[in-house]
Amino acid sequence: MARGKIKPKLPQSSDDPRVSVKLTVNGEEVTREVSVRMLLSDFLRHELGLTGTHVGCEHGICGACTIVMDGKAARSCLTFAVQASGREIRTIESLADPDGTLHPLQQAFQDCHGLQCGYCTPGMIMNILSHLESDAEIDLSDAGVREILAGNLCRCTGYQNIIAAVRRAADHMAPKAGQE
Amino acid sequence: MSTRLFGARIKRNIDPQLLRGEGSFIDDIPLAQALHVAFVRSPFARARINSIDISAAVAHPGVAAVYTCDNVGPLDIEMPLLIPHSSMHDARTQRPLARDDVYYVGQTVAMVVAVDRYTAEDAAALVDVDYDPRDVEIDLEKAILDDAPLVHDTHERNVAAHFVQVCGYPDSAIAQAEHVTKIRVQVDRSTAAPMECRAVAAQFDEVTGELTVWDGTQAPISVRGGLASIFKLDEDKVRVIAPNVGGGFGQKVLLFYPDELLVPMAAMQLGRPVKYIEDRRENFVGSSQERTQIHFMELYAKKTGEVIALRDSFLHDTGAFIPYGIAVAQVASTSIAGPYRIPNIWVEFKAIYTPTVPVTPYRGCGRPQACFAIERAMDQLADELGLDRFEIRRRNLIADHEFPYDREGLIFADGLKVSLDSGQYHKALAMMEERLDAPSFAAEQAKARAEGKHLGLGLAFYVEGTGLGPYEGGHVRIHPITGKVYVNTGLTSQGQGHDTVFAQIAADQLGVKPEDVILVEGDTKAFDWGVATFASRAAVVSGNAIHKSAMIVKRKALQAAANMLEADVGDVELKDGAAWIKGTDRKVPLSAVATATNPLRYAFNEAAQAATQFAPASRHDGPSLDEGEHPGLEATDYYSPPCATWAYGVHGALIEVDPELCSVTIRKYVCIHDCGNMINPMIVEGQVMGGIAQGLGGAMYERIEFDETGNMLNANFVDFLVPYATEIPDVEIHHLETPSPLNALGVKGVGEAGCIAVGAVVASGVEDALKALGGGTFRHTPITPSMIHAALDAA
Numbered sequence: 001m002a003r004g005k006i007k008p009k010l011p012q013s014s015d016d017p018r019v020s021v022k023l024t025v026n027g028e029e030v031t032r033e034v035s036v037r038m039l040l041s042d043f044l045r046h047e048l049g050l051t052g053t054h055v056g057c058e059h060g061i062c063g064a065c066t067i068v069m070d071g072k073a074a075r076s077c078l079t080f081a082v083q084a085s086g087r088e089i090r091t092i093e094s095l096a097d098p099d100g101t102l103h104p105l106q107q108a109f110q111d112c113h114g115l116q117c118g119y120c121t122p123g124m125i126m127n128i129l130s131h132l133e134s135d136a137e138i139d140l141s142d143a144g145v146r147e148i149l150a151g152n153l154c155r156c157t158g159y160q161n162i163i164a165a166v167r168r169a170a171d172h173m174a175p176k177a178g179q180e
Numbered sequence: 181m182s183t184r185l186f187g188a189r190i191k192r193n194i195d196p197q198l199l200r201g202e203g204s205f206i207d208d209i210p211l212a213q214a215l216h217v218a219f220v221r222s223p224f225a226r227a228r229i230n231s232i233d234i235s236a237a238v239a240h241p242g243v244a245a246v247y248t249c250d251n252v253g254p255l256d257i258e259m260p261l262l263i264p265h266s267s268m269h270d271a272r273t274q275r276p277l278a279r280d281d282v283y284y285v286g287q288t289v290a291m292v293v294a295v296d297r298y299t300a301e302d303a304a305a306l307v308d309v310d311y312d313p314r315d316v317e318i319d320l321e322k323a324i325l326d327d328a329p330l331v332h333d334t335h336e337r338n339v340a341a342h343f344v345q346v347c348g349y350p351d352s353a354i355a356q357a358e359h360v361t362k363i364r365v366q367v368d369r370s371t372a373a374p375m376e377c378r379a380v381a382a383q384f385d386e387v388t389g390e391l392t393v394w395d396g397t398q399a400p401i402s403v404r405g406g407l408a409s410i411f412k413l414d415e416d417k418v419r420v421i422a423p424n425v426g427g428g429f430g431q432k433v434l435l436f437y438p439d440e441l442l443v444p445m446a447a448m449q450l451g452r453p454v455k456y457i458e459d460r461r462e463n464f465v466g467s468s469q470e471r472t473q474i475h476f477m478e479l480y481a482k483k484t485g486e487v488i489a490l491r492d493s494f495l496h497d498t499g500a501f502i503p504y505g506i507a508v509a510q511v512a513s514t515s516i517a518g519p520y521r522i523p524n525i526w527v528e529f530k531a532i533y534t535p536t537v538p539v540t541p542y543r544g545c546g547r548p549q550a551c552f553a554i555e556r557a558m559d560q561l562a563d564e565l566g567l568d569r570f571e572i573r574r575r576n577l578i579a580d581h582e583f584p585y586d587r588e589g590l591i592f593a594d595g596l597k598v599s600l601d602s603g604q605y606h607k608a609l610a611m612m613e614e615r616l617d618a619p620s621f622a623a624e625q626a627k628a629r630a631e632g633k634h635l636g637l638g639l640a641f642y643v644e645g646t647g648l649g650p651y652e653g654g655h656v657r658i659h660p661i662t663g664k665v666y667v668n669t670g671l672t673s674q675g676q677g678h679d680t681v682f683a684q685i686a687a688d689q690l691g692v693k694p695e696d697v698i699l700v701e702g703d704t705k706a707f708d709w710g711v712a713t714f715a716s717r718a719a720v721v722s723g724n725a726i727h728k729s730a731m732i733v734k735r736k737a738l739q740a741a742a743n744m745l746e747a748d749v750g751d752v753e754l755k756d757g758a759a760w761i762k763g764t765d766r767k768v769p770l771s772a773v774a775t776a777t778n779p780l781r782y783a784f785n786e787a788a789q790a791a792t793q794f795a796p797a798s799r800h801d802g803p804s805l806d807e808g809e810h811p812g813l814e815a816t817d818y819y820s821p822p823c824a825t826w827a828y829g830v831h832g833a834l835i836e837v838d839p840e841l842c843s844v845t846i847r848k849y850v851c852i853h854d855c856g857n858m859i860n861p862m863i864v865e866g867q868v869m870g871g872i873a874q875g876l877g878g879a880m881y882e883r884i885e886f887d888e889t890g891n892m893l894n895a896n897f898v899d900f901l902v903p904y905a906t907e908i909p910d911v912e913i914h915h916l917e918t919p920s921p922l923n924a925l926g927v928k929g930v931g932e933a934g935c936i937a938v939g940a941v942v943a944s945g946v947e948d949a950l951k952a953l954g955g956g957t958f959r960h961t962p963i964t965p966s967m968i969h970a971a972l973d974a975a
């Protein structure tokens with residue numbers, strides 16, 4: 001585009017019908033007008049700018065887009081933004097302290113070298129977190145941890161170090177005797 | 181900081197940012213008012229295009245532009261042939277947007293640019309293309325027959341390249357053979373499937389005339405070169421940035437994919453940022469794949485099992501185009517004799533066009549296929565001669581004293597000789613024997629069989645030519661204000677932890693903490709000499725370049741500090757971020773040394789005051805910098821390897837096969853590997869483990885399937901089975917460290933190592949497990965339950 005040329009007239013928006021969505025994300029209430037077919041993953045990433053939630057397949061297999069919705073792990077690529085109206089959502093951005101100090105689960109990933117490219121990591125962490133925080137007993141045997149991870153693909157690590165990170169985090173997050 | 185960082189398990193610098201969700205992958209970079217791209221792709225494997233009607237798409241609300249080959253100006257071309265080679269004639273490459281013909285399902289035919297991806301996809305569906313489908317042949321062995329339909333009319337029997345290499349005197353050796361073993365092996369097509377698909381975004385700044393392209397590429401400097409030359413732009417006006425990239429595994433080293441040219445073009449024409457974020461289906465049908473090779477190998481041996489000659493002739497599927505030249509086949513052909521002495525080699529390949537997604541390197545790049553061929557052949561030879569599988573290898577492995585072991589006559593993919601530079605192959609094999617407790621395995625196997633279980637031992641050795649040239653550079657500078665060390669190189673990282681291993685190298689020289697070394701790479705504005713990340717070369721080539729630069733900076737810092745401390749340079753050392761007079765507590769911080777070496781007019785802090793022109797320490801007798809002297813503590817140097825350095829390893833497994841379910845369970849998996857001196861064993865193990873997981877995918881699950889019309893049947897993660905944690909076993913990794921004599925750090929590459937041997941290990945283990953049932957041979961990966969079922973059925 002040369003500066004001396006008349007700028008082309010370009011569209012600003014699509015013709016999609018729009019809908020108002022109101023939800024809580026990382027403890028903050030947000031309201032936006034969005035296309036009825038906007039995916040929750042796109043909503044979080046591009047409407048709210050929370051780009052820590054990644055998209056690896058958009059068909060519910062890789063788990064990269066996992067967030068925690070009302071306390072349960074959910075695929076944001078299989079959810080429309082409008083379906084999340086009224087819900088409470090947590091994303092990877094909510095874990096570390098405001099000063100940047102990592103959450104014990106994040107720290108365990110670093111300590112155990114549980115990430116390489118880091119693309120699958122936020123989804124992994126949100127999925128694991130939903131298990132670690134749930135009231136249900138978690139099975140930390142090798143098979144048990146692998147089962148927890150069975151909805152998240154990682155192409156880099158071969159999982160071994162992620163399994164170690166889950167155990168380490170579970171250890172750190174377990175209420176110490178006498179602290180309950 | 182006197183302990184050496186090289187060799188330490190240092191945690192990665194990059195992790196906190198990635199863990200907090202603050203990484204910057206391409207689609208994370210906010211670009212105001214960005215437009216989005218969707219492609220119209222061919223639904224036919226081979227067809228003639230009669231017409232393309234874009235009118236409905238253009239009229240669709242929210243559409244900014246629709247492109248076909250008719251309105252892309254300088255991009256209506258065949259894209260560059262990246263690696264020319266005399267074995268190809270008239271090598272064919274793809275056009276960004278098809279003109280007249282399409283050559284595979286998924287080939288880009290038109291591009292829609294719209295306000296969002298949703299709208300762009302809607303409009304792409306409105307582009308009306310009239311095709312005239314042609315006959316196709318997808319089967320590699322049928323594609324070379326006289327009457328096979330042609331992918332390109334220019335290439336008879338679909339042969340894209342034909343190449344023969346010879347080492348030693350195979351004919352006379354063959355005449356002396358006492359035994360010959362013949363084998364056909366096949367490895368099927370797979371794909372890298374990085375978790376982040378490919379992505380490109382571009383922005384054109386009308387004020388500065390600068391084009392910025394964010395590209396998830398492994399080769400930003402080359403991308404810039406191509407963009408500048410195709411668009412006729414000044415190189416300085418094109419900036420290519422590969423930010424955080426979610427895995428590459430070779431798929432992202434190819435340039436150009438159509439979008440890498442078309443997106444920048446659209447950004448320049450439309451005056452708004454433009455983004456193309458590939459989706460998973462597009463990654464399957466539109467981004468490079470690899471692996472299909474069929475080898476016919478013959479080993480000529482003495483009765484003792486000593487192999488004196490090897491003949492191998494193989495077919496290599498290159499897909500519809502051959503933009504990366506013969507690299508994959510050439511790596512396979514030059515790795516064909518593996519770790520064995522085999523002094524006489526005749527190896528031939530034909531690269532074949534098929535109307536499928538183009539083939540370029542995927543992690544391993546021909547090595548897994550070569551390893552599968554030679555290792556399966558070795559097993560068969562052992563079987564025929566009644567030798568144990570460890571024994572046949574012992575009798576043929578190159579001995580320690582024979583290094584460097586040259587394979588005269590073979591030329592590697594870097595155009596240089598094949599010279600296995602160092603190793604302890606026999607020791608590695610012995611370690612494996614011990615780890616698997618191989619001597620007692622037969623008894624264990626018999627016992628298991630008595631209990632109705634079918635156990636097998638799998639074994640394979642591999643070599644890996646790594647650290648290819650031509651060269652890389654390293655720029656090292658100590659920042660005058662913070663004293664932190666800035667390092668640049670021309671590579672990119674897709675998760676390998678460059679920022680940490682390069683920090684360890686620089687920090688060792690400069691006496692700083694590794695977290696105070698800041699690596700900036702993958703940005704042509706930061707450093708623009710170099711090649712790319714591929715062929716397990718980063719640690720070797722950039723690592724040594726950075727090491728050399730850091731040594732120069734160290735020398736400068738010591739000299740300057742000696743002047744400031746009024747000490748002899750030999751008495752000064754760098755540690756804990758400062759220069760010290762050895763054995764005393766007298767020191768000056770590196771930041772102050774860096775400031776003092778930069779003659780100043782204006783002071784901005786205390787250290788700077790000492791560097792201004794009227795300060796007592798400043799020179800008052802002539803220019804502040806002598807002729808040829810440079811300000812600051814900074815250096816740039818380069819490393820260009822004399823030839824590849826060869827890593828190696830041996831993998832072994834205990835495998836159980838359930839003959840009823842035809843399922844394979846890996847009970848134990850052991851990897852012994854040697855990549856020379858390790859910079860960071862934690863990162864090395866991560867690379868190896870990740871490679872093994874990918875190898876297991878290829879060995880048992882991952883196969884790209886085409887129907888006979890050339891449509892991909894499993895272009896998604898539901899049907900193309902990338903292993904989850906539930907499919908990958910624990911792996912035991914053991915290291916040997918035989919330094920490479922070829923470079924100062926003694927390092928070899930490790931990026932691809934893990935995946936190479938896995939297919940051969942699994943095949944040999946499954947075969948061993950089913951031997952008692954007459955399960956026959958396994959010479960084709962991936963080994964699926966149906967293949968096991970068929971083998972048992974035939975028994």
Ligand code: FES
Binds near residue numbers: 062066
């Ligand atoms: S992106 Fe949602 S599961 Fe893959």
Ligand code: FES
Binds near residue numbers: 115118119153675
């Ligand atoms: S760390 Fe790269 S995909 Fe998991």
